[in-house]
Amino acid sequence: xxxxxxxxxxxxxxxxxxxxxxxxxxxxxxxxxxxxxxxxxxxxxxxxxxxxxxxxxxxxxxxxxxxxxxxxxxxxxxxxxxxxxxxxxxxxxxxxxxxxxxxxxxxxxxxxxxxxxxxxxxxxxxxxxxxxxxxxxxxxxxxxxxxxxxxxxxxxxxxxxxxxxxxxxxxxxxxxxxxxxxxxxxxxxxxxxxxxxxxxxxxxxxxxxxxxxxxxxxxxxxxxxxxx
Amino acid sequence: xxxxxxxxxxxxxxxxxxxxxxxxxxxxxxxxxxxxxxxxxxxxxxxxxxxxxxxxxxxxxxxxxxxxxxxxxxxxxxxxxxxxxxxxxxxxxxxxxxxxxxxxxxxxxxxxxxxxxxxxxxxxxxxxxxxxxxxxxxxxxxxxxxxxxxxxxxxxxxxxxxxxxxxxxxxxxxxxxxxxxxxxxxxxxxxxxxxxxxxxxxxxxxxxxxxxxxxxxxxxxxxxxxxx
DNA sequence: GATGTAATTAACGCTAAGTTAACACAATTT
DNA sequence: AAATTGTGTTAACTTAGCGTTAATTACATC
Numbered sequence: 001x002x003x004x005x006x007x008x009x010x011x012x013x014x015x016x017x018x019x020x021x022x023x024x025x026x027x028x029x030x031x032x033x034x035x036x037x038x039x040x041x042x043x044x045x046x047x048x049x050x051x052x053x054x055x056x057x058x059x060x061x062x063x064x065x066x067x068x069x070x071x072x073x074x075x076x077x078x079x080x081x082x083x084x085x086x087x088x089x090x091x092x093x094x095x096x097x098x099x100x101x102x103x104x105x106x107x108x109x110x111x112x113x114x115x116x117x118x119x120x121x122x123x124x125x126x127x128x129x130x131x132x133x134x135x136x137x138x139x140x141x142x143x144x145x146x147x148x149x150x151x152x153x154x155x156x157x158x159x160x161x162x163x164x165x166x167x168x169x170x171x172x173x174x175x176x177x178x179x180x181x182x183x184x185x186x187x188x189x190x191x192x193x194x195x196x197x198x199x200x201x202x203x204x205x206x207x208x209x210x211x212x213x214x215x216x217x218x219x220x221x222x223x224x225x226x227x228x
Numbered sequence: 229x230x231x232x233x234x235x236x237x238x239x240x241x242x243x244x245x246x247x248x249x250x251x252x253x254x255x256x257x258x259x260x261x262x263x264x265x266x267x268x269x270x271x272x273x274x275x276x277x278x279x280x281x282x283x284x285x286x287x288x289x290x291x292x293x294x295x296x297x298x299x300x301x302x303x304x305x306x307x308x309x310x311x312x313x314x315x316x317x318x319x320x321x322x323x324x325x326x327x328x329x330x331x332x333x334x335x336x337x338x339x340x341x342x343x344x345x346x347x348x349x350x351x352x353x354x355x356x357x358x359x360x361x362x363x364x365x366x367x368x369x370x371x372x373x374x375x376x377x378x379x380x381x382x383x384x385x386x387x388x389x390x391x392x393x394x395x396x397x398x399x400x401x402x403x404x405x406x407x408x409x410x411x412x413x414x415x416x417x418x419x420x421x422x423x424x425x426x427x428x429x430x431x432x433x434x435x436x437x438x439x440x441x442x443x444x445x446x447x448x449x450x451x452x453x454x455x456x
Numbered sequence: 457g458a459t460g461t462a463a464t465t466a467a468c469g470c471t472a473a474g475t476t477a478a479c480a481c482a483a484t485t486t
Numbered sequence: 487a488a489a490t491t492g493t494g495t496t497a498a499c500t501t502a503g504c505g506t507t508a509a510t511t512a513c514a515t516c
Binding site for chain 3: 424425428429445448
Binding site: 388389390391422423425426429430447448 | 515
């Protein structure tokens with residue numbers, strides 16, 4: 001069984017460190033991308049959807065802490081592994097106290113072999129988590145997260161990302177009414193503001209594909225997935 | 229619209245910001261109080277027991293960090309939501325290092341809609357903790373808050389929101405007589421004013437669905453839920 | 457029977473949701 | 487790079503039905 005190639009985004013403002021890390025990580029079979037600050041990191045991450053983001057804490061433009069928090073707010077990075085690179089002198093608790101949602105803190109100076117083994121450990125943990133929830137089976141519909149496909153009455157169909165996420169969310173707890181706020185926070189992220197009608201439109205598109213019965217409106221509250 | 233009116237204490241030393249925030253929060257149905265420094269904030273908070281405290285970090289007299297720590301040490305503010313307003317230029321680690329126990333950090337410049345959506349998210353999390361039971365079971369009726377359904381004699385039925393909230397309130401303490409004022413405050417919120425007859429109508433609609441025996445009128449006082 | 461309070465109805469206004477089309481932007485193809 | 491297609495969001499309008507009002511009737515209590 002061929003191992004999957006993992007994508008790593010390394011973010012540091014010192015070119016030397018970037019090169020050093022890239023070299024060592026690539027040697028281990030990782031696919032490496034780099035960025036020089038938090039802002040750049042976000043842009044690149046959005047495009048390439050890395051499995052791991054290695055973030056230096058101190059950086060110009062946008063520091064690692066903020067970059068991490070921003071990413072964690074975005075649904076697309078919910079399962080991305082984020083690890084901080086911290087200088088020895090920096091107080092670890094400073095970062096930890098922030099509840100940034102980072103998965104690990106790796107302190108400089110970095111020893112390549114240590115780094116790689118830590119990352120592999122993280123990946124193992126992450127894969128174990130992922131495999132559990134990557135497939136949903138409720139009633140006459142199956143949702144395959146890995147392939148981004150839904151199987152409705154036995155026929156496979158591709159749905160756009162937002163619709164997919166929406167359906168996945170609703171179907172993850174059949175019967176439960178998801179409030180509009182809840183949906184917005186889960187799918188769009190807490191700081192992304194979209195108009196009220198946006199949810200409706202996505203619901204509509206889903207109903208067009210899956211029929212009117214699967215998703216029910218609870219007026220004044222939100223929507224729920226009804227298992228048939 | 230409003231389930232409950234939440235009290236917010238906004239603390240900042242700049243009157244402009246106070247006004248700006250007050251205006252926007254009040255527009256969203258929050259009940260807003262203001263203070264100009266940490267000391268004043270503490271005094272006001274003790275009296276009014278706000279649900280949320282929005283604290284600027286930099287302030288004369290007593291800064292936000294100290295105010296937050298002081299509040300967190302007092303049992304009466306154990307469950308109060310405390311959020312910091314931080315300028316982007318301020319060093320996060322300054323705040324983080326203190327382990328102040330704040331629930332969120334909102335960075336300036338503040339966009340009203342972002343602020344409101346974050347606060348709502350915080351409130352949801354907090355409410356989820358507070359309300360222990362999303363499921364009520366009294367006699368021949370069960371109320372499922374998560375699914376927004378009531379099960380009456382074994383049959384599920386959907387009821388409109390206001391009726392649902394009303395029934396839930398009454399059924400949460402069977403036998404207790406809820407005064408009209410009490411009901412208005414709980415279901416409609418502190419400063420939403422509706423006529424007295426509105427309650428009657430909702431009671432009527434519930435009785436139509438659940439029979440005449442479940443909800444009893446106590447003339448001159450209010451209503452109570454009678455367990456059968 | 458007078459007075460006040462609650463129940464009952466129907467009708468209406470308003471808000472939340474549905475609908476549709478058009479737009480902006482990304483991703484893809486040529 | 488240009489064109490095309492796909493996706494997500496907004497805007498404007500419509501619809502439905504919830505929540506409210508108001509007007510009337512019934513019921514207490516004095």
